[in-house]
Amino acid sequence: MKKLSVLIVEDEKNLAHLLERVLTKEGYELFLAYDGHEALEIIKVNKIDIVLTDIKMPKVEGMALLKQIKEMDMAIEVIVMTAFATIDTAINALKMGARDYIRKPFDIEEIVDAVHKTSLLVKNATFNSAEQSAFSETLVANSPKMKELIKMVKKVSGSVANIYIQGETGVGKELIAHAIHELSNRRECPFIKVNCSALPETLLESELFGYEKGAFTGAFARKLGRFELANGGTIFLDEIGDISPLIQLKLLRIIQQKELERLGGTQTISLDVRIITATNKNLETLVKEGAFREDLYYRLNVIPLTVPPLRERVEDIRDLIETFMSISSSLYQTKPKVIEQQALEALVQYSWPGNVRELENIIERILIISEGESIKLQDLPPKILKKNNVPTESLEAYKESVEAEVLKRTLEHCGGNITKAAEKLGISRRSLHRKINKYNLNT
């Protein structure tokens, strides 16, 4: 973590240098000013976290300095030092926003303690605002339905209860699960995601619960399971509706006993993991059909959350476009485009079966292939234009134009290196060669 910076404002040079030496040793980055003017100049051009200032000083007096610092940046914490400490000056300083005051003469330890205490506050504030902005910058939630959901997310993030997130494919279930973790007091521990539908039963079992060396043929070394890795934090089990009866039973045991044993192991490991599950299937129906254990369903579904489909929150579309435009344009190093009203209206009318992920993909493609500075109706894919009666090229021609453009950009990005480009595109070198010939990209 970056060192916190402390500015000492003190006209007694010997004292200023003594404080500088001691606080540097304590791990702070130090700045020195011998009067208030100098202090303000330093604050203007440097990122200062804590100011330690004398009250009686030439030029700008300590109280006036405190006022100006707070006007410049409320987040800077100020500790005042004074030889004339009456209760009144102390109270005034605190009223004006000082964090602490210290009476002169003081022990050096007193100053170090006060700076340490204040630095904890600074670190917490920085951390919280970083989390907060990470949360709000990436997660668009302006529609009434999303605002309601976010309200719930904030409410439940503080509890330890298991959460079950429902919602169609691509609505943002994982993003919400992550937000819950980031807003909880588990944020400093891991957030571990497992896609339960991606692995066959035995692999999923060892992935989740881990195994000891020799537990089965091929278990050459101990492997820690995802539950163990998530200890203290959150595990996000995506596509939970797809887990087999055996895994359902093991999961139920873990939730009940709050401990696990690795496969082939005898040691019991205590677990403190919050479980967030998600699925775009209807888990209740699976329970009714006997495919999912009812007792497990109730354990997982302590707090149910539903992420609404995009068609029910079209108010978010404009901001989502802006978010994806800015992500993609920095990825492809191109200028972001603005959306024209007609095009926005067409997007609002579309049904969005693939939800936010589908919008994300469309914006990425438009940024790559469309030429103008803005997104026009004609730039939208045929499936969206169909409803708007806009004549357009055939689907095949459209697909090919996208493919050619993606290949061209990737090749450029990889400096013409076929192996790298093929790897990036997830296709074989042979197939890339064929496409290069097809689209005449050699020249």
Ligand SMILES: Nc1ncnc2c1ncn2[C@@H]1O[C@H](COP(=O)(O)OP(=O)(O)OP(=O)(O)O)[C@@H](O)[C@H]1O
């Ligand atoms: N509200 C939102 N604001 C910004 N981006 C979003 C929002 N919702 C979803 N996204 C983005 O859309 C994409 C799909 O979201 P995510 O993977 O969270 O959906 P999901 O519901 O978990 O999907 P699946 O059903 O396939 O598991 C991600 O890239 C995510 O960052």
